[in-house]
Every structure is written in structure tokens, then in C-alpha cells.
Amino acid sequence: xxxKQQATVNAEGQLSERAQQLLKTLVERYIxxxxxxxxxxxxxxxxxxxxxxxxxxxMADLEEIGMVRSPHTSAGRVPTVQGYRLFVDAxxxxxxLTSRDVRQLQHKILEEAGGDSxxxxxxxxxLLSGLTRMAGVVSVPRRETSQWSHVEFLPLSDRRVLAxxxxxxREVQNRILHLDRDYSRDELxxxxxxxxxxxxxxxxxxxRSRILNEMQQARQNMNxxxxxxxxxxxxxxxxxxxxxxxxxxxxxxxxxxxFEELSDIDKLRxxxxxxxxxxxxxxxxxxxxxxxxxxxxxxxxxxxxxxxxLSVVTAPxxxxxxxxxxxxxxxxxxxxxxxxxPIVDMTxxxxxxxxxxxx
Amino acid sequence: xxxKQQATVNAEGQLSERAQQLLKTLVERYIxxxxxxxxxxxxxxxxxxxxxxxxxxxMADLEEIGMVRSPHTSAGRVPTVQGYRLFVDAxxxxxxLTSRDVRQLQHKILEEAGGDSxxxxxxxxxLLSGLTRMAGVVSVPRRETSQWSHVEFLPLSDRRVLAxxxxxxREVQNRILHLDRDYSRDELxxxxxxxxxxxxxxxxxxxRSRILNEMQQARQNMNxxxxxxxxxxxxxxxxxxxxxxxxxxxxxxxxxxxFEELSDIDKLRxxxxxxxxxxxxxxxxxxxxxxxxxxxxxxxxxxxxxxxxLSVVTAPxxxxxxxxxxxxxxxxxxxxxxxxxPIVDMTxxxxxxxxxxxx
DNA sequence: TCTGGCACTCGGATCAGGAGAGTGCTAAAA
DNA sequence: TTTTAGCACTCTCCTGATCCGAGTGCCAGA
Numbered sequence: 121x122x123x124k125q126q127a128t129v130n131a132e133g134q135l136s137e138r139a140q141q142l143l144k145t146l147v148e149r150y151i152x153x154x155x156x157x158x159x160x161x162x163x164x165x166x167x168x169x170x171x172x173x174x175x176x177x178x179m180a181d182l183e184e185i186g187m188v189r190s191p192h193t194s195a196g197r198v199p200t201v202q203g204y205r206l207f208v209d210a211x212x213x214x215x216x217l218t219s220r221d222v223r224q225l226q227h228k229i230l231e232e233a234g235g236d237s238x239x240x241x242x243x244x245x246x247l248l249s250g251l252t253r254m255a256g257v258v259s260v261p262r263r264e265t266s267q268w269s270h271v272e273f274l275p276l277s278d279r280r281v282l283a284x285x286x287x288x289x290r291e292v293q294n295r296i297l298h299l300d301r302d303y304s305r306d307e308l309x310x311x312x313x314x315x316x317x318x319x320x321x322x323x324x325x326x327x328r329s330r331i332l333n334e335m336q337q338a339r340q341n342m343n344x345x346x347x348x349x350x351x352x353x354x355x356x357x358x359x360x361x362x363x364x365x366x367x368x369x370x371x372x373x374x375x376x377x378x379f380e381e382l383s384d385i386d387k388l389r390x391x392x393x394x395x396x397x398x399x400x401x402x403x404x405x406x407x408x409x410x411x412x413x414x415x416x417x418x419x420x421x422x423x424x425x426x427x428x429x430l431s432v433v434t435a436p437x438x439x440x441x442x443x444x445x446x447x448x449x450x451x452x453x454x455x456x457x458x459x460x461x462p463i464v465d466m467t468x469x470x471x472x473x474x475x476x477x478x479x
Numbered sequence: 480x481x482x483k484q485q486a487t488v489n490a491e492g493q494l495s496e497r498a499q500q501l502l503k504t505l506v507e508r509y510i511x512x513x514x515x516x517x518x519x520x521x522x523x524x525x526x527x528x529x530x531x532x533x534x535x536x537x538m539a540d541l542e543e544i545g546m547v548r549s550p551h552t553s554a555g556r557v558p559t560v561q562g563y564r565l566f567v568d569a570x571x572x573x574x575x576l577t578s579r580d581v582r583q584l585q586h587k588i589l590e591e592a593g594g595d596s597x598x599x600x601x602x603x604x605x606l607l608s609g610l611t612r613m614a615g616v617v618s619v620p621r622r623e624t625s626q627w628s629h630v631e632f633l634p635l636s637d638r639r640v641l642a643x644x645x646x647x648x649r650e651v652q653n654r655i656l657h658l659d660r661d662y663s664r665d666e667l668x669x670x671x672x673x674x675x676x677x678x679x680x681x682x683x684x685x686x687r688s689r690i691l692n693e694m695q696q697a698r699q700n701m702n703x704x705x706x707x708x709x710x711x712x713x714x715x716x717x718x719x720x721x722x723x724x725x726x727x728x729x730x731x732x733x734x735x736x737x738f739e740e741l742s743d744i745d746k747l748r749x750x751x752x753x754x755x756x757x758x759x760x761x762x763x764x765x766x767x768x769x770x771x772x773x774x775x776x777x778x779x780x781x782x783x784x785x786x787x788x789l790s791v792v793t794a795p796x797x798x799x800x801x802x803x804x805x806x807x808x809x810x811x812x813x814x815x816x817x818x819x820x821p822i823v824d825m826t827x828x829x830x831x832x833x834x835x836x837x838x
Numbered sequence: 839t840c841t842g843g844c845a846c847t848c849g850g851a852t853c854a855g856g857a858g859a860g861t862g863c864t865a866a867a868a
Numbered sequence: 869t870t871t872t873a874g875c876a877c878t879c880t881c882c883t884g885a886t887c888c889g890a891g892t893g894c895c896a897g898a
Binding site for chain 1: 889890891892893894
Binding site for chain 1: 839840841842843846847848849
């Protein structure tokens, strides 16, 4: 410990009160100005009545423990990832949303709540990006638990049948089945009735094995119609498995172009390509899905090189008390956390509410 | 006509042989180099055995009639939109695709041909962007003629009903309707049966007016169930109209970031926003849908300010002898037309072939 | 333990000068 | 009459020099 000042870091490695205060004002100023903060300005703004020289000493200490750094000798200081981390974890004073904002959000989300759940998620993503002027993301939950609600078969031509499968009482999937022979409308109706009676309310993943079972038995003792029905169910379920695309909805990517952090076209391109490929982003979102409350990845913390100058603020949302998905905001590391965090938090709560009308 | 040389522009306003040749080499060089072309280089590369001084004279003429311009006094010449136009219309020597390229294209397109037609269009768009390293677009044909095939109502909870409407025997749309009271499963079945009996095979656009008619009559003499059915049909069709999304598929936008023409972040952002809003692009594509063969919009010719430094090369594709859609490529005005044109042309032909398996 | 003072460092803006590329014009050559 | 060579001129781009301001680090004194 080459420093003379004991006050900055105490024996347990904790920052002194005033060092924290200084770091806080530094980060706050840097977030609004975007330029390195000098000792004079800090001494004025911190509200601590310390001379610039003292501030400089403390800054030197903060630099030593990796909370700030200076871009070059005669520039002010800039927070490091660690500095942001401490700021976000301990120093931040959250600015709660105005009740007006909340009402607006609520209004827009509830407007969509009745309809298609995918549309609701898309709207939510739009809202996030609109409110924060950054990029909004909402993960589309992959349903492990899909309940069979209803199936319907419509004869097309040439042995082709359009199968419409409704799951979870609202998600509609349709497949074209190629069958071994023509079926009449009545035959199809019977098959559908049979399947609906047997399967309604069941979990699709459990149905698979049952269908396999019945297919074997069918060879022996079931009549032709039932065995056809089972085969159709098999075809429907199999293809519905394929399209279980893990996915996420992104909005307002173009907002990110405004930030100088991304004025480098190459970085921007890499970022957009990453968005398009989806893999990395999905992986990152997955990590947050089962976390407790608002999660924040600052800069390199995310572990993805393209996100080095960016931060990701997420919060999970729930369907029937299960954290099935996550929503959030992607923006420059230098973002207004005190505003973004409550926005993300509240949006997650409202989305949860919209998705769980019963409660 | 202050020029002494008569040779450059003849009496009918046509360019002399060698002026054309020079313009051609100028455009060709500019396309590969991206920098203003000087008289010395032109004199060497044109194959005309003219001294730089002569070339300079001709250049002055070409500048006067608006074919080329110089960015500043002591730079070489650069083609104007008019120059590109003449080049593309009259001077271009198309470089046909190698048969290997054609086979590859064919292979990839036919691979998708059996399945979902939207997936096929998406693949096509990918191929275009991959081959040209620019952005690929494919318009999704809007169906003017949507035939009502079948409707199905499923009761959810709280007066909400899931309506599944099948059109054209394969396109499924689903809507959640909010009704004035709860309906039993049987009631809904009756309503669906009634509507299907009345409407199956009819054109949806014609149905609208009919529904309005019947709604008026219903007030007086129809029973409650029929009038409910009509109201439901109205709700279904109204919402299906909304989602009759005219659309297009875009691929490889990020390729555009590589070009210096778009190194300006603001322009880039405007462009991407335009892509997202879809309106302008759709309008542009619409214009090309019914054109004969390959269409090219160079720079400002498109009429959209965001596309000022870009060119659009398109070709329509057909379904049952109707030009229903258009595909193309968007890239910098300074693009390798002699390569892009055959690619777009061939892709349109292959897509047409893939969409019309009967022939 | 804090503060004032001072030398020092660095980045950014501004300016001048020179090199290079290419032109336009004129006068001579073909 | 058309082409060419020559030459002065213009403009961009690069480089180096200089200056200014901001902010630091450190030391000595309060």
C-alpha cells in the first residue's frame, strides 16, 4: 500500500464514504457528459467541500484499485467496468418512474394483452426501445409445457390435409400433412373428435410417447380410422416440435447507431450480425431468465466481444409463477442506469401481469 | 456549342464511337477502383490510342452534356447518374454466369421448392445477398384474391373466442375476438357451420359488403344466432384485412455497411429505418412488379432520398404466368452491374421455375 | 490530513509548406 | 481539321511546427 492516505480504502478493502461519493458523482457526470471528468469539476460537484488537489489524491487511489482510469495523462478520469459495477451495485440512486409513465406503459401493454402473445412481446420490445432510446429485447419463451387444446383437419387436394393445432388455448400452428390416401371430410372430423377427446388438456411432450405406444397397438387391434388418427397426430406433433424456435424480438437496433461508442462501422456491423445470428444473444438472455430480478451486464462482463462497449439490463417475466422469459435493453455502457433499471423492472412486471390475467 | 471537336456529339445528339468507348472504360474503372479516373489512365486503358490531351478534350465535352463530373478541379472524372444510365443501357457487356454458378443457384432454390413458399422466398433473398455481397430483397406477393375456405371458433375464457380462418385452402389466420357475451361450444359450432356454408369459396373482398348488408337486415328479421355469426364474421374479416401484410424479405443489409458510400452513420441509419418502415421500399418494388424484365434504378432515379447513393436492380417473377412479385438487389450506385444484372435475371427465372412446378 | 502552487504532459486546433495528380489552354505538329 | 505536347494553374492531402487549454503529479507548507 504505497498510498499515504488511509482514508480512501480501509482495512476490509472498502471504500471510504467520500471516495464512494466522489466515484458516484464521477460516474453520474460521465454518463451525462460523455467526457473524462477532471478534479476541479468533481471538487465542485461532489458536494463534499474538498479541494481539487485532494480529489486528485483520491482519484489516484481509485485508479490504483481499478475503479477509474484516464485515457491519457492530462485528461480527467473515466469509470472502468469495475467502477460502473460498484456504482450500479451500491451507489446508484434509482429514479423511479413517474406515475404518468407507468400509466402509459400499462395502457399500451394492456391494449395488446388480449390478443396474440407474440404481438404483445413485440409491442413490449418496441416500448422498451422507445422509452430508453436504445435497443429493446424480449425473449420468446420456449414452451416446454404445451397443452393440446384442439385440432382440426381440413381436406385439401391430392391426399393433402391441412392440420390446425391449437395449443395453450391461443397458439395456433398449422401444418400440411401428406397422407397415404384421400380422406373424406367426415372421416377427418371423426379423427379430430377422437384426438380432441383423448388429448385435450394433455401436455404435448407427454403425448409423444403415448402416441408411439398407441401406434404399436394400433397395428393389432384398432380400427382403421383410429390408427389413421393416431398417425395424423404423430405427424402434427412431430412437425410442431420442429418449429419450436427459440427466439427473441429485437426493436430499435438503429437507435444504437446514434452513440459514439458505436460510430465505428466495423463494430456496428459485427453487432448487427450478432443480432441476426441470434445465437449469442439468446445464450446471454438464457442466462438471465432464471436470475432473480434485474440483471446487469456491464461491458465485457457479458463475455461477448461484440458487447464490449455495451451494457445489457434485463429482468425476467413470469407466466403462471414460472420465469419463462426475459426482457431488457441493450445500450452503451455509458447509459443512464438510474432511469433504465426502473423502466426494465416495471416493464417486466407489467408484462407478467398482462400474461397472467387471472391473478 | 463552344467546343471545336465535332466528333464527340453528332447532329442527332448521339455520342461518337470513341466517346462511348471512353465513357465505358471510365465507368468500368471507376466501378473497380472507386476513385476519379484521370485522362492519362483513360488514354492507356481505353484501347483507343489517344493521347491524354485528346482524352481531356473529350472529357470536357462529356462533362458538358452531363455524363461525367469532377469532384474538384484537379481530380479525374466520375460518372454521373446519366453516365451510369447510358453505360447500363447501351455500353454494358454483361458477364454471363458460369454454368457452375447457375447449377449451384438452381440446387439451392429447388431444395426449398417443395416446402413453405415464404421460406423459399427467404432463401432466395439470402442467395441474392450472398452472391452479390449486397442486400437482397424479395417481395412477398399479396394475394388480391383470398378465398374463404373455412372458419372455426374455439371458446376461450371470459367472452373471448379464438377464431381460425383458413383462406385459399392453406393460409391460416387466427384472431382472438372479444364478444358481448359468453357463447357455448355448440353455439359457436352452429355459427361456424352457417358461415362456412354461406361463404366457402367466396372471395373475401366481396364478402365485406355482403356482410355489411346482412348486418343491417339482421336487426330486423334474423334470429339472434345468425346475427351473432354475422358479427363474428365481420370481426374476423376486418382483422384479417389488417394483417394482409404487404411485405418483403430483406437479407444481408449489413453487407451495405462495408461500402464507403455509406460510411456516414446518419445516412446508414436513415437507410435502415427506411428498410424497417417498409413503406417506401414496398412502393418502389411495386413499381417494378409489372415491368418487363430487369429494371434498374440508379441513384436518385428511384426518387427516394435515402437511396441517393444506391442503385436497385430488380426483376419480376411469375406465378402461373402472372408477374406477382419482384426480387432484386440493393447496393451502391458504384456496383458491378455486369455481374449483378445476370444474377438478378437468372434468380428471377429460377424462382419462377420453382414456384411453377407444373410446367 | 488537507491544500496551494508549479512544472509537466498530452491532445486538439490551426497554419504553412510541399508533393502529387490532373486539368485547361495554347500553340505546334500531323 | 484534328491531335498532341507543353506549361501554368488549381486543388487535395500529408507533414511538421506551434500554441493553447485542461488536467495531472508531486512537493512543501498550512
